[in-house]
Amino acid sequence: MFDPTQAYDRMLLIRRFEEAVEKLFSEGRIMGTAHTCIGQEATAVGVAAALQPQDALTSTHRGHGHFLARGADPGRLMAELFGRATGYSRGRGGSQMMMEPALGFYGTNGITGASVAFAAGLALQAQLAGTDRVVVAFFGDGASSQGVIHESLNLAALWKLPLIAVCESNGYAMSTPASCGVSVDSVATRAVAYGITGATVDGNDPRAVHDAIAALADRGRKGGGPALLECRTYRLSGHSRGDRREYRTRDEEQAAWRQEPLTRIEQALTAAGTLDAAALERHRAAAERRVAEAIAFAEASPMPDEDTVAEGVFA
Amino acid sequence: MSPLTTTQILRETLAAELRRDPAVFLMGEDIGAYGGSFGVTRGLIDEFGATRIRNTPISEPGFVGAAIGAAVAGARPVVEIMFMDFITLAVDQLVNMAAKLAYVYNQSCPLVIRTPMGGGRGYGATHSQCLERLFFGVPGIRIVAPATGADASALLQSAIRDPNPVLLLEHKLLYPLRWELDAVPTPPVPLGQARIARRGSDLTVIAWSWCAFEAERAAAQLAAEEIEAEVIDLRSLNPLDIETLAASARKTRRVLIVEEGPRTGGIAAEIGSQLHERVFGDLEFPVQRLAMPDCPVPSARSLEAAVMPGAEVIAAAARDLATRV
Structure with a gap:
């Protein structure tokens, strides 16, 4: 069952986390790179809410939201961005390389589109082992141009794998608008090419995403094979830090902000009488507190051991 | 069997x-x-x-x-x-x-x-x-x-x-x-152990895969000329059994590495460099490489044969190194 208050809390946590990440970069407190998902929280949360504990998820370079939605500890996630020993990859991975199989989370991924093949393999093993695991593979409209996604969906269709490929159509492949990178109006229409189910939902509505994934997962568990779900959303943040967003207008962004998912779910919760203004403030404060605690945990964490930097290359 | x-x-x-x-x-x-x-x-x-x-x-x-x-x-x-x-x-x-x-x-x-x-x-x-x-x-x-x-x-x-x-x-x-094998499967061997395919004292020939097979054939030819080549078949490139290679290099003091692949940027270059770092003072000559020319593999039988480092060219290169003064 979809719980809108729980979804709201997760979306809030992701939003505050990503805002904090952008601020920490601007202050020079964390280094390297990260891609934030401000504006896309509903997709991550809607998908995760529909999955069972045994299910698996693969993510992208823009993966903090997916990971938090799946239950990541914000402190360990933040610690990875701070390059600390307590981070999910012990400082060896950074934003784009974090994995936690115990949560069924099989990685953010710095190679656009590559994780869909990996996800097909998780689904293959689920099928071989006779489990009822369903695997969701996130990718973006930019990644949809990668050949490996075509190959993976073809494999998944041939072998009837329990794989749901979720395209987060956020409008841009870094700076290239989808209109210049994707040959069709909707990535979901490509499902026809594999003989699988394709659908498009409002990616800024966590309930719509949840309901679509829940139905496809149920189908996948029963041997119905893979599906392709496009979630239409908008990347309100820049591609990564240092993106001056010169390839789009502020007018376009303001229009997108009017559709952004957090405001929408707040309006829905107040309209339904679930939360009043005071309650919303309490939830916001709680999310801010969790992010502040995550930063404090990360900053108090030890640095990784430099003497062992070359160890562990092989299992 | x-x-x-x-x-x-x-x-x-x-x-x-x-x-x-x-x-x-x-x-x-x-x-x-x-x-x-x-x-x-x-x-x-x-x-x-x-x-x-x-x-x-x-x-x-x-x-x-x-x-x-x-x-x-x-x-x-x-x-x-x-x-x-x-x-x-x-x-x-x-x-x-x-x-x-x-x-x-x-x-x-x-x-x-x-x-x-x-x-x-x-x-x-x-x-x-x-x-x-x-x-x-x-x-x-x-x-x-x-x-x-x-x-x-x-x-x-x-x-x-x-x-x-x-x-x-x-x-x-x-x-x-x-x-000729007693049984298949054969006992597994740990990854990272080179095989000394033939003992010898005049030079060391290092190779892997088909080149190692050819190097053994070359060594048999050379033995008839009273040149004793020690042939080491790497078996594993990663991990690389550099200790076995270095020990042989110290003994024979002359090393030839054979590689099926272009000479530039190859594995022989890395092995040669590692041997120089370890046993330079024991060597009589710099480590030598026998590899393919820096060109793609051509298809005509004659052209392909001209670039493959088979037993004849290995024997020639080994003979040259073993008899150098």
Whole structure:
């Protein structure tokens, strides 16, 4: 069952986390790179809410939201961005390389589109082992141009794998608008090419995403094979830090902000009488507190051991 | 038992591993009823079925990526890449995913990539390459290359049982060779142990895969001329058994490294450099390399023969180094 208050809390946590990440970069407190998902929280949360504990998820370079939605500890996630020993990859991975199989989370991924093949393999093993695991593979409209996604969906269709490929159509492949990178109006229409189910939902509505994934997962568990779900959303943040967003207008962004998912779910919760203004403030404060605690945990964490930097290359 | 070809030995070893461990499955193009491009998997589908002898579409990035995912989730996939040249298509999955799993994510990835490689069959520049050099400088990928029937079985078993991604290089010219073995599978050997194929005192010849087989033939010729070459078959490029190589270099003081691949940027260059760092003072001459010219592999029989480092040219290079004053 979809719980809108729980979804709201997760979306809030992701939003505050990503805002904090952008601020920490601007202050020079964390280094390297990260891609934030401000504006896309509903997709991550809607998908995760529909999955069972045994299910698996693969993510992208823009993966903090997916990971938090799946239950990541914000402190360990933040610690990875701070390059600390307590981070999910012990400082060896950074934003784009974090994995936690115990949560069924099989990685953010710095190679656009590559994780869909990996996800097909998780689904293959689920099928071989006779489990009822369903695997969701996130990718973006930019990644949809990668050949490996075509190959993976073809494999998944041939072998009837329990794989749901979720395209987060956020409008841009870094700076290239989808209109210049994707040959069709909707990535979901490509499902026809594999003989699988394709659908498009409002990616800024966590309930719509949840309901679509829940139905496809149920189908996948029963041997119905893979599906392709496009979630239409908008990347309100820049591609990564240092993106001056010169390839789009502020007018376009303001229009997108009017559709952004957090405001929408707040309006829905107040309209339904679930939360009043005071309650919303309490939830916001709680999310801010969790992010502040995550930063404090990360900053108090030890640095990784430099003497062992070359160890562990092989299992 | 009657002599078996390398192909048969590989097939019987695969069958034994499939019987031993239900997590093992095979995946690749045309490995089912067709039996693989070189017949290694012929007949396996009859015993193990199409689920475990899994034919794939022509999608190297897709099925290699899927094999990596399956391996992380608990399977032990053995993937066949029809020609090593085609591994270029899957380099992203191997280099950016498989090779990083242990170091970054603390995950094991028990994956084997078997692939026929090398020239000598006139297949031309995109079906004849030895491309292990693409992976030699990538931390996190094991590379093994049998030169004998016994090692084909031993290394294949070790590769399948290893918790890491392993490239198993199968030279096309070794497939039809027959070997007298007591039994197949042979006892596994740990990855990272070179094989001293022949003892000698006049020089050390280092090679792997088909070149190691040819180096042994060259050494037999040289013995008739009273030149005693010590032939070391690497068997494993990663891990590299540099201690065995260095010990031999200290003893013979003259080293020739043979490589089927362009001279520039090759594995011989790295081994030579490591030997110079360790045993420079013991050497009478700098480490010598016998490799292919810096050109693609041509297809005409005469042209291909002109670039392959077979026994005759190995013997000539070894003779030159051994008799230098």
